Amino acid sequence: MKDVTYLKLLRNGSKAAPAYPVHRFALLGDCATQHLCAAIRGYAYEEGENFQMFEADYDQIDAQLMDENSEFYAFDPETVLLFMCTEKLYKRFTACPVLERASFYEAEAKKIRSSFERINRRLKTNILFFLFLKMDDGVFGSYAYTEKTSFPYQLAKLNNCLIDMAGEIGNLRLIDLEPVRARMGDRAFKDEKMYAIAKMPISTSALVPVSNLVVEAVKARKGRIRKCAILDLDNTLWGGVIGDDGMSGIQIGELNQGHAFTEFQTWLKELKNRGIMLAVCSKNDEKNAKEPFISHPEMVLRLNDFSAFVANWEDKAGNIRRIQKELNIGFDSMVFFDDNPFERNLVRTMLPEVEVPELPEDPAMYTSFARAQNLFDTASFSDEDRVRTERYLAEQKRSSMSLEMESYDDYLKALEMKAVVSAFDEFHTPRIAQLTQRSNQFNVRTVRYTDEEIARISEDDRYITRYYKLSDRFGDHGLISVVILEKRADHLFVNEWLMSCRVLKRGMEQFIADSIISVAQKEGFTKVVGEYIPTAKNGMVKNLFSDMGFRDACDGKFVADVETYKKHNTYITEE
Amino acid sequence: MNAEILKKLTKVFKEVFDDASLKISEKTTAKDVEGWDSLMHITLIAEVEDAFRVRFSMKEVTGMKNVGEMIDLIEKKKAK
Numbered sequence: 001m002k003d004v005t006y007l008k009l010l011r012n013g014s015k016a017a018p019a020y021p022v023h024r025f026a027l028l029g030d031c032a033t034q035h036l037c038a039a040i041r042g043y044a045y046e047e048g049e050n051f052q053m054f055e056a057d058y059d060q061i062d063a064q065l066m067d068e069n070s071e072f073y074a075f076d077p078e079t080v081l082l083f084m085c086t087e088k089l090y091k092r093f094t095a096c097p098v099l100e101r102a103s104f105y106e107a108e109a110k111k112i113r114s115s116f117e118r119i120n121r122r123l124k125t126n127i128l129f130f131l132f133l134k135m136d137d138g139v140f141g142s143y144a145y146t147e148k149t150s151f152p153y154q155l156a157k158l159n160n161c162l163i164d165m166a167g168e169i170g171n172l173r174l175i176d177l178e179p180v181r182a183r184m185g186d187r188a189f190k191d192e193k194m195y196a197i198a199k200m201p202i203s204t205s206a207l208v209p210v211s212n213l214v215v216e217a218v219k220a221r222k223g224r225i226r227k228c229a230i231l232d233l234d235n236t237l238w239g240g241v242i243g244d245d246g247m248s249g250i251q252i253g254e255l256n257q258g259h260a261f262t263e264f265q266t267w268l269k270e271l272k273n274r275g276i277m278l279a280v281c282s283k284n285d286e287k288n289a290k291e292p293f294i295s296h297p298e299m300v301l302r303l304n305d306f307s308a309f310v311a312n313w314e315d316k317a318g319n320i321r322r323i324q325k326e327l328n329i330g331f332d333s334m335v336f337f338d339d340n341p342f343e344r345n346l347v348r349t350m351l352p353e354v355e356v357p358e359l360p361e362d363p364a365m366y367t368s369f370a371r372a373q374n375l376f377d378t379a380s381f382s383d384e385d386r387v388r389t390e391r392y393l394a395e396q397k398r399s400s401m402s403l404e405m406e407s408y409d410d411y412l413k414a415l416e417m418k419a420v421v422s423a424f425d426e427f428h429t430p431r432i433a434q435l436t437q438r439s440n441q442f443n444v445r446t447v448r449y450t451d452e453e454i455a456r457i458s459e460d461d462r463y464i465t466r467y468y469k470l471s472d473r474f475g476d477h478g479l480i481s482v483v484i485l486e487k488r489a490d491h492l493f494v495n496e497w498l499m500s501c502r503v504l505k506r507g508m509e510q511f512i513a514d515s516i517i518s519v520a521q522k523e524g525f526t527k528v529v530g531e532y533i534p535t536a537k538n539g540m541v542k543n544l545f546s547d548m549g550f551r552d553a554c555d556g557k558f559v560a561d562v563e564t565y566k567k568h569n570t571y572i573t574e575e
Numbered sequence: 576m577n578a579e580i581l582k583k584l585t586k587v588f589k590e591v592f593d594d595a596s597l598k599i600s601e602k603t604t605a606k607d608v609e610g611w612d613s614l615m616h617i618t619l620i621a622e623v624e625d626a627f628r629v630r631f632s633m634k635e636v637t638g639m640k641n642v643g644e645m646i647d648l649i650e651k652k653k654a655k
Contacts, residue, residue, distance in 0.1 A: 194620075200617065
């Protein structure tokens with residue numbers, strides 16, 4: 001989370017952030033939203049995002065959603081935040097006849113759901129919704145959860161309904177403000193007089209962490225996610241210095257302050273299981289540094305939890321560059337944890353894109369601090385995430401083999417690569433959608449699709465879909481490439497072609513290009529047209545189509561004639 | 576005490592209205608400061624409360640007529 005004040009966010013005002021294209025963001029609330037609107041805009045700017053805001057007038061959610069010709073629909077937002085506050089919910093609750101109160105939450109949930117559905121009928125957008133903040137009206141005391149007509153009961157049920165909806169409506173994300181309130185304290189989070197005077201349910205100082213949650217959710221949907229936690233060892237993953245204190249002296253588990261470090265390692269292990277890669281960057285002798293992960297009985301993390309392990313006496317910025325090359329991910333997707341302020345400042349200065357949290361001095365605070373930073377928002381989670389680290393470890397074995405080979409061709413041959421090619425199917429929908437959402441580099445048009453859209457496209461006759469899986473003697477890469485072909489009047493158009501960068505230069509590009517041509521041939525097309533839409537990150541595929549034998553047809557378009565296209569030689573066999 | 580509060584308050588005003596040359600006196604009202612509308616009043620109150628570690632009541636927030644009254648309120652609350 002950025003260390004900024006509300007005033008700073010306000011001052012960012014209408015400044016344009018050059019790093020990313022404009023993102024249209026609509027905010028509709030049943031309370032006053034002007035300050036929230038300014039804060040989101042200002043926080044987005046801090047993150048290099050350029051939000052163009054649409055803010056509906058006070059309490060105009062229904063008016064904007066019901067009217068087909070409303071400014072809201074005309075704005076065509078890429079993200080919509082609906083903010084319905086608990087204060088207004090309570091007002092409706094108290095207006096509800098007592099006999100109907102037991103089903104109050106169902107009626108509310110139904111109404112909110114229809115708002116979501118209404119939006120989705122008209123727009124291709126992402127929806128954000130704040131879960132209702134808890135409020136005990138003090139009417140029933142401990143009897144509240146026994147009595148179905150109490151407000152606390154109804155509120156809890158309504159939030160549960162929303163949680164169920166999040167599982168069903170693919171473009172809906174719920175944001176829970178409760179942890180923000182818990183950290184700040186209710187007195188700082190909101191100011192009753194400001195609600196009474198100005199219908200403002202959140203105080204301006206709370207708007208900074210609230211905007212952080214909102215902006216990170218948007219960034220995640222845009223594929224701007226963090227993928228790797230880089231970790232120091234001494235006094236970060238365990239207490240003490242392994243080189244001085246030795247195996248029996250470092251604090252982990254039962255020894256001294258060990259529990260604090262056990263807790264931190266446990267959190268990191270959860271991240272690893274969620275698909276975040278862990279890497280070590282430590283000033284130590286490599287053998288000393290690795291020893292605890294191999295033989296210390298109380299270590300939570302083990303060697304095979306790390307995708308990269310760099311321990312030497314060189315500077316950390318250089319070592320992080322090395323890790324970046326090894327894992328082939330952007331610096332902006334890395335987070336660096338180190339207890340030493342000097343190292344943190346060095347990395348911040350040398351590699352400004354790397355996120356460097358200001359770890360608290362007391363290790364007891366590490367975990368709660370790290371949890372509250374909201375560093376690892378994501379737009380999806382799939383089987384692929386679970387096995388990411390294993391895949392990278394297999395990759396390391398591949399690289400060491402490549403060093404032993406005479407030529408690159410010999411290496412490719414020795415890999416014994418096998419590909420699976422198939423049309424989209426239900427089972428792979430989440431992974432396919434996920435790839436469209438997060439592939440930034442090898443992505444010719446960078447079109448983002450949701451699960452629902454992928455499901456729709458796979459059943460639409462106007463499209464031909466292909467996914468590609470690759471495996472070799474070291475293991476399975478899984479589903480690594482997605483192609484969506486669109487049947488147009490006189491040609492087949494490459495609507496989407498993306499590939500995971502970890503299988504670059506194995507002949508997979510050529511294999512896929514050939515496969516696209518084969519599809520065209522089978523379907524009776526004489527021409528295939530590809531398009532390259534440049535972004536800040538996809539420079540690597542600028543020449544992809546030309547390299548594959550398409551001819552440049554200007555304006556980012558490339559054409560291949562099925563008749564004269566020359567297929568490539570690869571070392572990949574189709575299964 | 577008054578002068579001290581005015582000095583500190585001036586600093587808050589400068590930050591809130593993003594104007595380093597802003598001068599305020601006890602007689603200053605919302606009309607005299609560019610950008611001091613009802614929305615910025617909310618922001619201003621929150622910043623003043625934080626800076627002086629005081630809390631205004633609802634009545635005080637809506638009733639303040641000029642900077643002088645704000646100073647008096649702060650002074651009264653700080654004295655408690």
